[in-house]
Amino acid sequence: MSLSELAYDRRRLRQWLAGDARADGVARRDMLRLLAAAGLTAAAPVALGSPAFAADGTAAADGTAAAGGRAAGGASAVAVAPGIVKPLPEEWFTVRGTNAETKFAALAGTGLHTPADRFFVRNHTATPVLDARAWTLTVRGDGLRGARPVTFTLDDLKRLPVTTRTAFVECAGNGRSLFTTQQGQSVTGTAWTLGAVGTAEWRGVRLAEVLRRAGLSHRAVDVMPTGLDAEYVTADGTNLGHVRRPLPLSKALDDVLLAYEMNGEPLPPDHGHPVRVLVPSWIGIASVKWVGDIEVSTRPLYSPWNTDFYRLFGDGQPAGGSAPLTRQTLKSAFELPWDATVAAGAEHRLTGRSWSGAGAVARVDVSTDGGAHWHRARLHDAPRRASWVRWSTGWRPSAPGPYTLLARATDTTGRTQPDRTAPNTQGYLFDAVVRHPVRAV
Ligand SMILES: Nc1nc2c(c(=O)[nH]1)N[C@H]1C(S)=C(S)[C@@H](COP(=O)(O)O)O[C@H]1N2
Numbered sequence: 001m002s003l004s005e006l007a008y009d010r011r012r013l014r015q016w017l018a019g020d021a022r023a024d025g026v027a028r029r030d031m032l033r034l035l036a037a038a039g040l041t042a043a044a045p046v047a048l049g050s051p052a053f054a055a056d057g058t059a060a061a062d063g064t065a066a067a068g069g070r071a072a073g074g075a076s077a078v079a080v081a082p083g084i085v086k087p088l089p090e091e092w093f094t095v096r097g098t099n100a101e102t103k104f105a106a107l108a109g110t111g112l113h114t115p116a117d118r119f120f121v122r123n124h125t126a127t128p129v130l131d132a133r134a135w136t137l138t139v140r141g142d143g144l145r146g147a148r149p150v151t152f153t154l155d156d157l158k159r160l161p162v163t164t165r166t167a168f169v170e171c172a173g174n175g176r177s178l179f180t181t182q183q184g185q186s187v188t189g190t191a192w193t194l195g196a197v198g199t200a201e202w203r204g205v206r207l208a209e210v211l212r213r214a215g216l217s218h219r220a221v222d223v224m225p226t227g228l229d230a231e232y233v234t235a236d237g238t239n240l241g242h243v244r245r246p247l248p249l250s251k252a253l254d255d256v257l258l259a260y261e262m263n264g265e266p267l268p269p270d271h272g273h274p275v276r277v278l279v280p281s282w283i284g285i286a287s288v289k290w291v292g293d294i295e296v297s298t299r300p301l302y303s304p305w306n307t308d309f310y311r312l313f314g315d316g317q318p319a320g321g322s323a324p325l326t327r328q329t330l331k332s333a334f335e336l337p338w339d340a341t342v343a344a345g346a347e348h349r350l351t352g353r354s355w356s357g358a359g360a361v362a363r364v365d366v367s368t369d370g371g372a373h374w375h376r377a378r379l380h381d382a383p384r385r386a387s388w389v390r391w392s393t394g395w396r397p398s399a400p401g402p403y404t405l406l407a408r409a410t411d412t413t414g415r416t417q418p419d420r421t422a423p424n425t426q427g428y429l430f431d432a433v434v435r436h437p438v439r440a441v
């Protein structure tokens with residue numbers, strides 16, 4: 001029996017909670033996550049009964065865990081990540097601790113928008129299954145004109161003007177493992193390859209509209225959304241509280257959404273049901289899922305997610321770290337497995353995607369010979385800010401043997417992917433051209 005089947009088997013869960021069963025060797029800690037994921041605990045906004053639970057070494061924040069993944073559930077074709085609700089078929093996902101990385105090859109043919117069932121999941125703890133009818137958003141703080149918090153239900157939000165945006169969500173640590181495999185550097189955090197990114201059509205209300213209705217003061221400078229998922233405890237046992245990260249008001253009033261739909265459907269549990277923040281072009285942590293509370297402040301706000309994490313630390317960085325990270329960088333990926341085999345002497349169509357947090361992707365160049373020669377790929381989408389472009393190019397590997405494929409994007413700010421990314425200890429914002437090995441046979 002897999003962990004997820006077990007989680008949905010209420011009778012056995014009750015026995016296990018009563019101490020009658022060991023639940024097939026599932027650790028209680030894992031079970032608590034599954035309970036949260038399956039929505040089997042009390043209907044409180046935070047689904048877990050306990051205020052917090054410990055994360056194991058692979059489940060830490062982007063900046064704290066040792067690189068490495070863990071797939072529970074044995075050799076079945078559907079992997080289980082503790083705390084992720086949706087199925088994670090092995091042809092689509094690589095499970096890394098509490099997270100699931102999308103395999104880029106699984107995006108071939110999917111269109112501009114990533115289907116929700118293939119979209120990567122980055123969970124600090126576990127997906128809480130929240131009741132949309134009971135959900136409320138509280139907006140509070142000294143950055144509001146009135147002294148009292150203002151509360152919105154989902155219906156309240158849906159009555160406000162609707163905005164739809166196509167935008168990627170990408171983890172700041174996406175590509176992190178390339179610091180090690182391509183540049184020989186050791187960094188901490190989830191060892192993503194390139195699949196901690198997805199693009200969706202998000203629909204909701206502008207955060208600006210909600211702040212205005214809540215009575216935004218002209219003295220406000222920062223807003224801090226907080227998630228309703230369980231408090232996050234680091235591998236060394238420090239409770240950092242609920243996932244929360246401040247946003248400057250300038251960004252909050254610009255293009256940020258409180259999204260309740262993804263690709264035309266209500267947000268799925270793993271992606272923030274019923275409402276998430278969507279911060280276009282910025283690192284994923286800004287897009288707080290399961291938002292329940294937004295503080296509006298007349299002073300700058302801080303949380304571990306803009307002080308200890310999501311800054312650049314290390315040699316060549318300012319003492320105490322860089323400023324908090326905001327926009328994503330520039331990347332490209334082929335829709336091919338690593339070490340893919342292709343037929344020698346045959347005509348192939350190589351496909352991939354490129355995206356930038358700074359502007360639209362203006363051009364993509366591809367090399368099939370390790371970077372000796374380059375040619376321009378054909379773009380299949382009109383370049384758009386905060387989105388990615390699909391591209392393709394033909395290739396005929398003349399002889400059997402190993403080949404190295406490279407794709408190099410240039411965005412509308414004129415920036416081109418470099419050959420190397422200056423390292424930082426937590427492995428954020430990898431943007432170097434990736435050397436993708438394939439073999440012609
Ligand atoms: N409440 C909450 N929001 C969160 C997180 C989280 O663990 N809890 N993870 C963040 C991180 S680090 C990323 S990269 C994105 C991932 O969004 P996704 O899981 O929908 O792909 O959500 C962000 N929002």
Ligand SMILES: [Mo]
Binds near residue numbers: 122170173284285
């Ligand atoms: Mo992230």
